[in-house]
Amino acid sequence: MIDEVQEDEHVEVLICLMGGDFDREVARRVLRKYEGDLEKAASAMLEGEHGDDLPQLWRVNSQMDIGTQKQPAVPTAVRPNTPVVDLTGDHDGDLQRAMRESMNTLQPQVPVFGPSERSPDPNWAMVPSHQESNQDANYLQNLERAIEASLENNNTNDSDALDPFPIEQQLRRDGCPVVLRPSIHTMCYAAAILQGLFYVPQVRERMASWRPSVMPGTLEASIPTTGSDYTLWALSEIFTHMDLARLCDLNVDKHLPAFNIEPWASLVHPPGELSRKFFTKLTETLEKAFVDQFIFNGQPAPNPRLFHFLYGSNTSEHVEVLQETSIVPIAVNPPDGGGEANDLIGRLSSQLSNPQDSSEKQSVIIEPSEVVAFQLSRSSSSHLNSTGTSADRKPFTYPKSVYLDQFLKENVEFAENRRRQQHEMYAEAQKLILHKKSMTHFNGKDTLKDLRSTIYYYENLANDKGDAERASSITTTLGKLRSILEALELEIKATDERFHQTRSEAATMLDCPELKQVRYDLRVVFIHDGLYGRKHLYSYIYDKNQWWKIADSLIEQVTEDVVFNDTTGLHLGAGPYLLFYSRVVPVESERLASLPWPAEIKDDVKRCNIAFLSQLPSALVRDIKDDGSPLASNQVGSPQTVESSDGERRSDRMDVS
Numbered sequence: 001m002i003d004e005v006q007e008d009e010h011v012e013v014l015i016c017l018m019g020g021d022f023d024r025e026v027a028r029r030v031l032r033k034y035e036g037d038l039e040k041a042a043s044a045m046l047e048g049e050h051g052d053d054l055p056q057l058w059r060v061n062s063q064m065d066i067g068t069q070k071q072p073a074v075p076t077a078v079r080p081n082t083p084v085v086d087l088t089g090d091h092d093g094d095l096q097r098a099m100r101e102s103m104n105t106l107q108p109q110v111p112v113f114g115p116s117e118r119s120p121d122p123n124w125a126m127v128p129s130h131q132e133s134n135q136d137a138n139y140l141q142n143l144e145r146a147i148e149a150s151l152e153n154n155n156t157n158d159s160d161a162l163d164p165f166p167i168e169q170q171l172r173r174d175g176c177p178v179v180l181r182p183s184i185h186t187m188c189y190a191a192a193i194l195q196g197l198f199y200v201p202q203v204r205e206r207m208a209s210w211r212p213s214v215m216p217g218t219l220e221a222s223i224p225t226t227g228s229d230y231t232l233w234a235l236s237e238i239f240t241h242m243d244l245a246r247l248c249d250l251n252v253d254k255h256l257p258a259f260n261i262e263p264w265a266s267l268v269h270p271p272g273e274l275s276r277k278f279f280t281k282l283t284e285t286l287e288k289a290f291v292d293q294f295i296f297n298g299q300p301a302p303n304p305r306l307f308h309f310l311y312g313s314n315t316s317e318h319v320e321v322l323q324e325t326s327i328v329p330i331a332v333n334p335p336d337g338g339g340e341a342n343d344l345i346g347r348l349s350s351q352l353s354n355p356q357d358s359s360e361k362q363s364v365i366i367e368p369s370e371v372v373a374f375q376l377s378r379s380s381s382s383h384l385n386s387t388g389t390s391a392d393r394k395p396f397t398y399p400k401s402v403y404l405d406q407f408l409k410e411n412v413e414f415a416e417n418r419r420r421q422q423h424e425m426y427a428e429a430q431k432l433i434l435h436k437k438s439m440t441h442f443n444g445k446d447t448l449k450d451l452r453s454t455i456y457y458y459e460n461l462a463n464d465k466g467d468a469e470r471a472s473s474i475t476t477t478l479g480k481l482r483s484i485l486e487a488l489e490l491e492i493k494a495t496d497e498r499f500h501q502t503r504s505e506a507a508t509m510l511d512c513p514e515l516k517q518v519r520y521d522l523r524v525v526f527i528h529d530g531l532y533g534r535k536h537l538y539s540y541i542y543d544k545n546q547w548w549k550i551a552d553s554l555i556e557q558v559t560e561d562v563v564f565n566d567t568t569g570l571h572l573g574a575g576p577y578l579l580f581y582s583r584v585v586p587v588e589s590e591r592l593a594s595l596p597w598p599a600e601i602k603d604d605v606k607r608c609n610i611a612f613l614s615q616l617p618s619a620l621v622r623d624i625k626d627d628g629s630p631l632a633s634n635q636v637g638s639p640q641t642v643e644s645s646d647g648e649r650r651s652d653r654m655d656v657s
Contacts, residue, residue, distance in 0.1 A: 005444050007031065009437070010038045016433045017042055017426075026050050042430045043423070167615060172248040177543055179550050180238065180252050181534075186263035187256050188534040188552075189271045190278050193578075194235065194252070194259075195550070196524035198242050199541040200582045202370040206290060206306055207232075207239050208595035213293065223600075228285050234258035235286075237604075240597040246609045246624075248555060267532050272577030275526065276327055276375045279578070283307040283326040304583075309369040314412050321366065327373040332396045332575075344374065344398040344579070364409045372404075372520055374579040395567050398579055400522050400560070405515040418509050425506035432499040439488055439495075448488065455481045520581040525563060530572025540566075 007028070014027040022045075030049055034040040172178065180195040182188060197203045212229045224230040234255040241250055259282065264274055287307050307326040314320075330347050376396060406415040440448040458478040464471035525540040538551030540563045549558045569575040613621050 007036065009441070009444065010036070010041070013038065013430075013433055013437055014042055014045060016437075017430050018045060039427075039430070043427065170247050170249050170612070171616060171620065172246050175544050175546070176248050176555060177541055177548050177550065178242040178245065178248050178250055179552075179555055180242075180250050181552065182256055183251065183253050184256070184263075185534040186265060187261050189264050189275055189537055190256070190259060190261040191252055192526060192537060192539055192550075193275060193279055193282070194238060195242070196526065196539055196541060196580055198239050199543050200371055200523045200580055201585050202306060202582050203286075204239060204243075205595065206286075207236055208597050210236065210289065210293060211598065228289050231258045231282075231285055232289050236598060237601050240601040241605055241608075243595060243597065244602065244605045244609075247612050249553075270378075270577070271526075271528050271537060272375055272377060275578050276329075279327055279373060287326075305367060305369040307369055307371050307373075309365055309372065310367040311363060311365050312409075314364045314409065326369070326371075327375050329375050329377050332376045332378050342396055344396075345402065348374075348402075363407070364412050365404060365407050366409050368404060368408065368518060368583075371580065371582045374398075374581070376575075376577050376579070378573055378577075395565075395570060395575060397564070398522065398525075398576070400564070401584070402520050402581060403516045403518060404520065405518045406510055408518065411515060414514060415510065418512070418515070422506045422509040425502050425509070429499050429502045429506065432495050432502065436492060436495045436499075439492060448485075448492075451481065451485055451488070455485060519584045521584050522579065523582055524578075524580040525576055526578040527566060527568060527576050528574045529569040530574035 010031055011024060011027045014031065015022045015024060018027070027041075027045065030045050031038070031041045034044065177199070178195070180191040182191050210232055212224050212233065224233045235258075238250070238252055238255055241247075259278075261278060262274055264271055283306075287305065290306060305324075308324045309326075310321065310324045312321040328348075330344065332342070332347075405411050406418075440446060455478065458474055458481065462474045464474055521542075523542050527538055527540070529536045529538075535552050538549060538554075540558070541548050541550060547558050547560055547563050549556050549562070567575075613624070
């Protein structure tokens with residue numbers, strides 16, 4: 001039996017300990033999980049527990065789709081109230097009973113109509129059919145909102161259509177980024193990833209230096225048309241155009257077959273999950289090609305890794321190597337609650353610092369990578385089951401920079417000591433909350449409120465009835481009560497101050513110079529507004545110290561506040577679904593004037609630029625000066641569009657001398 005009064009008091013203590021805005025049902029669930037032990041429940045909640053099993057740390061996406069999982073055993077159906085039949089002996093009674101049971105099983109029973117003989121059960125109470133539950137009502141309300149939004153979009157404009165830029169607006173100016181737009185709308189999510197990878201400095205520089213492997217002494221080689229070299233050559237062509245083209249709108253239809261993309265057919269397949277699969281497959285291909293190139297040239301493999309970091313479980317004796325991965329799944333809390341930290345740092349700490357098998361194990365990063373991607377995963381039905389409006393919800397937040405020092409192998413002992421101190425501070429904060437509770441409540445009653453009511457009575461209602469001795473007693477009692485109240489209020493104030501100071505110090509325990517050396521900066525944010533179509537996916541990219549929003553045919557410069565406070569898609573359980581971070585690099589290396597792209601592709605871009613500029617009014621291109629780009633060359637080819645250059649190469653041979 002549960003003491004509901006005591007449980008409610010413990011739930012209040014837990015909510016106060018978590019800052020006062022914690023989900024009550026989550027606190028109650030954690031408390032019951034630890035069988036009412038307040039101290040254990042509080043410690044678990046401070047470490048990110050919410051009553052359910054935490055997600056597996058650093059999932060291995062490359063194996064997650066093809067790994068064979070053991071199927072749960074299907075329980076054998078047992079007829080209720082069926083006696084056990086012994087068929088091992090020669091007993092006629094048992095044999096006859098077994099035959100009767102077998103016949104009853106094989107022959108379906110005919111329904112008998114009449115009054116029920118079952119005892120009344122409150123769980124089967126009649127409910128008027130017109131009264132819907134809150135969950136059903138919210139489901140229908142959000143479904144209706146989604147349908148209306150989709151119909152409105154489709155009535156005003158075809159969401160799958162590729163709207164061309166007016167030719168005057170296609171001229172790239174003032175550092176404007178390039179948008180990749182395939183005609184096939186089901187490939188738009190993959191084109192967005194290719195586009196985003198270009199704006200990761202390390203990926204751009206590594207791709208610019210890559211060349212297909214050829215035998216020594218070879219002067220010319222065929223341009224790859226199959227295999228991984230075909231994929232990387234297609235990506236080189238895309239990146240070279242993005243770097244050097246004067247056109248800000250590039251069609252990549254002819255290049256997409258090189259990537260074997262799974263189409264985005266409907267909302268049944270969330271773009272985040274498709275993006276995870278595509279990114280995982282692409283990064284495996286790129287990483288292997290870069291390693292093979294170093295080995296072919298007689299050099300050691302590149303370190304640090306570009307995409308894949310190596311992680312394992314640290315024990316008191318050694319580090320157990322587990323897997324490598326390029327993308328980290330982060331379980332995003334539903335916008336209507338959940339109780340856990342709804343930010344990247346909080347969720348990452350919960351998944352990484354939580355021991356998997358025992359208190360002696362902790363996940364650590366053994367070899368970091370230059371790039372880290374985070375997939376923000378949500379329930380596929382959260383957009384229909386969510387409640388309230390977007391204004392009532394808190395979006396999932398992510399910082400401009402993250403530090404992974406506390407999860408590195410070499411910092412395990414230091415970080416663990418800091419976490420231990422943090423845990424002790426949270427425990428001290430818990431004691432302060434309990435101390436305050438003991439001063440203000442007793443046996444489920446608010447004693448402080450009762451004391452103030454008593455003082456009010458003696459101040460305003462107590463009647464001395466003209467008796468001097470009674471009047472003196474009232475005055476004396478009132479003075480004592482006021483002294484008690486004053487002492488209590490001072491003690492409560494001091495307790496609150498110590499609580500906030502302790503909690504503040506605990507929250508910043510891991511925010512120290514020793515754990516802020518390995519910094520990763522945010523490069524790209526991918527966002528889904530919850531509906532289907534190319535116009536319902538967009539991204540923010542950071543390039544040359546400036547944020548840009550790229551949404552199909554829209555390219556606009558935005559402020560940092562817009563990026564980190566975008567609440568689009570919350571009413572449909574959508575929002576950001578993929579983040580690209582990369583190691584901080586010097587500003588000058590991000591603004592390299594010239595990258596060593598393949599000469600054949602640079603010549604193609606040169607001809608495309610000349611052909612494109614020739615179609616523009618002279619007044620529009622008059623101020624374009626020689627900036628060291630391919631436009632400075634006098635080599636003029638036959639007019640071509642970028643679309644045709646993407647698919648039709650000038651030559652099927654490349655110079656490798």
